[in-house]
Each structure stands twice: as C-alpha cells, then as structure tokens.
Amino acid sequence: MKYLKTISLLVVLFFLPSCNQIYFDTKYTKAMEKLLQEPEKPLCLPGETFDKKEEICYQQINCNGDQCIKQGDQILEKLENEFGSFLEETSEIRKEETFKEIASFDVINGKLENPRIKQVNVPSDLPKLKKIWHMFSDIIPLDERKMVHQFHVFTDGLNGELAEVHQDEQDRRKWALHLDFVDSDHPKLLISTLIHEFGHLLTLNEKQLPLNKKLPKDQQQIQQLKEECSPHYFDEQQGCSHPQSYINAFYQRFWVNMMDEWKKYQVQESPEHLLSFYEKHKDQFVTDYATYHIEEDLAESWTYFIFTKHKQPTSIKEEKIAFFYNYPELVRLRAIILSRIYSKMLHLKNST
Numbered sequence: 105m106k107y108l109k110t111i112s113l114l115v116v117l118f119f120l121p122s123c124n125q126i127y128f129d130t131k132y133t134k135a136m137e138k139l140l141q142e143p144e145k146p147l148c149l150p151g152e153t154f155d156k157k158e159e160i161c162y163q164q165i166n167c168n169g170d171q172c173i174k175q176g177d178q179i180l181e182k183l184e185n186e187f188g189s190f191l192e193e194t195s196e197i198r199k200e201e202t203f204k205e206i207a208s209f210d211v212i213n214g215k216l217e218n219p220r221i222k223q224v225n226v227p228s229d230l231p232k233l234k235k236i237w238h239m240f241s242d243i244i245p246l247d248e249r250k251m252v253h254q255f256h257v258f259t260d261g262l263n264g265e266l267a268e269v270h271q272d273e274q275d276r277r278k279w280a281l282h283l284d285f286v287d288s289d290h291p292k293l294l295i296s297t298l299i300h301e302f303g304h305l306l307t308l309n310e311k312q313l314p315l316n317k318k319l320p321k322d323q324q325q326i327q328q329l330k331e332e333c334s335p336h337y338f339d340e341q342q343g344c345s346h347p348q349s350y351i352n353a354f355y356q357r358f359w360v361n362m363m364d365e366w367k368k369y370q371v372q373e374s375p376e377h378l379l380s381f382y383e384k385h386k387d388q389f390v391t392d393y394a395t396y397h398i399e400e401d402l403a404e405s406w407t408y409f410i411f412t413k414h415k416q417p418t419s420i421k422e423e424k425i426a427f428f429y430n431y432p433e434l435v436r437l438r439a440i441i442l443s444r445i446y447s448k449m450l451h452l453k454n455s456t
C-alpha cells in the first residue's frame with residue numbers, strides 16, 4: 105500500500121468482490137471497448153527504439169554487471185536534471201470524497217481487456233483510464249508484471265489513498281493493481297508510487313514466497329507454519345518465504361534483531377506510535393512509512409534504490425538501499441526501468 109502525505113493506517117480493504125457487475129454503465133463500457141482496440145502508434149524520439157511486443161518507444165538498455173550501475177546512474181541524472189527528484193514527491197491538499205469505484209479491467213497478456221465502466225463523469229474521462237494504465241505498463245517491462253491480472257480504478261478524492269496491489273484470494277499467483285483516478289494527474293508522484301507498488305509485486309510474488317501451502321485458518325495453524333518456516337521470513341498472509349528470496353535476505357539482515365522492539369511499539373496502531381518508533385530509528389528507515397511493516401520497508405527501500413545514485417552506504421538506511429545491488433538482475437532492471445521512465449516523461453512533456 106502507498107498513501108500520500110497523511111499516513112492512513114487503514115488495513116481493511118475497500119474493494120468488494122466482483123458482484124459489482126450489476127451497475128455497469130453499458131454505454132461507456134462499449135465506448136471503452138472500442139478505445140482499447142485502437143492500436144498504439146507512438147512516435148519514437150531520437151535514440152529510442154520501438155518495442156513491437158509492448159508497443160512503446162524507449163532507449164534500449166544493453167549492460168552487464170557494473171555497466172548497469174553506471175548506465176542507471178546516467179539516466180537518473182538526465183531524469184533529475186530535466187524533471188527534478190522523484191523522491192519525497194508529495195501533495196499537501198486533501199479533498200476527501202466518498203470512496204467510489206470507477207472502472208475495472210482484466211489484464212490479459214499485459215494488456216487491458218473486458219472493461220467494466222462503473223462511473224465516469226464525462227466521455228473524455230475514458231482515454232484517461234487507458235492513460236493511467238500506461239503509466240504503469242510503459243515503465244515496468246511486460247515480463248516483470250505478468251502477475252498482474254486485474255486493473256481497478258477508484259477515487260477517494262484528492263490525495264488520501266493513491267495505489268494498492270492486492271493478491272487474489274482464490275488464486276494467489278494473481279494480483280490486482282488499484283489506482284486513484286484523481287491523484288493520477290501528477291506524473292512524478294504517480295510514477296514513484298507505482299515503483300513502490302511494483303516493489304511489492306517483485307518481492308511478494310509466487311517465486312519469492314512459494315504458494316505450496318494453503319493460508320492458515322487460525323492462530324494455532326499460523327504458529328505451526330511459522331515454526332516450520334523458521335528461521336526464514338514468514339508472513340501470515342503470504343506464507344513462508346523462499347530461503348533465497350529478497351524478503352528473507354532483507355529480514356535476516358535488517359529485521360530479525362529489531363522485531364521484538366518493533367512489535368512492542370505497535371506502530372500499526374496509530375500514526376503517533378509509528379512516528380515515535382521512526383524518530384528513534386531515523387537512521388534505519390528511508391521514510392517514516394517504511395516502519396509500518398517489513399514489506400513496506402522493502403518497497404520503500406526499493407523505490408529509493410531506483411531513484412538514488414549508487415554510493416557507499418554510511419548508515420543502515422543507506423545499507424537498505426545498497427541491499428538491492430547484491431542482485432545483478434535488479435541492478436539491470438533498475439537501468440531498464442529508469443530508461444523507460446525517462447522516455448515516458450519525455451513523451452508526456454511532448455504531448456502537453
């Protein structure tokens with residue numbers, strides 16, 4: 105989960121199961137179907153190549169090992185020089201509205217299909233739905249987002265909740281991405297949030313936490329599974345982590361020794377609890393929200409890894425950013441994602 109400025113500690117999910125079909129708007133759903141069938145025809149900018157499979161333009165990345173660190177840093181520098189930092193991007197004004205669902209889509213082979221439009225104000229809102237999906241699909245390579253099977257658009261007004269990823273309870277290999285329609289008008293904030301959400305998909309997918317066990321039904325079962333999983337990271341919702349998983353390595357290195365204290369502070373109980381824990385351990389967390397849970401710490405540190413230049417760490421929070429450099433596949437992915445973000449930002453700039 106990722107929230108804007110105000111830390112909202114809601115863990116209850118707002119999204120109802122798929123009994124919503126009853127109130128589809130047929131006219132807009134048909135118009136959306138037509139819109140989705142229109143092929144993408146982007147014009148590539150100098151230096152970019154057209155990716156036929158994904159139908160987007162960006163500068164291809166060919167690198168190995170340390171070259172990828174350098175290439176990633178070079179693109180980050182260009183990106184920041186032109187558009188400013190993507191970190192700490194927040195908006196202060198909160199305009200609360202009643203939560204409403206706007207649209208749902210299936211994602212098949214990485215593309216939006218079967219639109220179900222529930223509520224839009226004007227026909228011109230429809231292209232925006234497609235546009236905000238592309239904010240995600242254009243920056244994250246297709247092969248890395250295959251777990252996303254649903255895309256939902258909602259709003260709770262300006263700011264508030266911005267994005268979430270949910271695992272499908274029936275088939276835990278599948279995930280849904282939820283985005284706020286109103287908040288998606290700020291590209292930098294949306295992109296940094298999407299990187300955070302992708303951090304969850306990257307670290308909680310079935311390769312990282314094998315789904316060979318059913319979800320525990322009661323506390324006794326949880327305790328038993330936890331003991332079987334020990335000393336590896338265990339999550340009540342996700343199950344036992346793979347010994348080689350990113351989250352288990354992160355847990356062993358940064359969380360095992362602070363778990364008792366973190367539990368004692370009950371940071372999820374209130375923003376005050378969270379902030380007092382954060383104040384005490386400021387040098388260990390990249391943001392206050394990272395203290396909410398190890399999974400949020402990992403997603404926040406991942407976001408900082410993408411948007412911070414490589415350097416030798418001098419504190420634990422910097423070690424958390426540097427943690428991802430232990431994985432050559434992630435260093436390469438960072439360069440690719442940054443290249444795609446840079447192209448996305450240039451194309452957005454050219455289209456306004």
Ligand SMILES: [Zn+2]
Binds near residue numbers: 105300301400
């Ligand atoms: Zn999150």
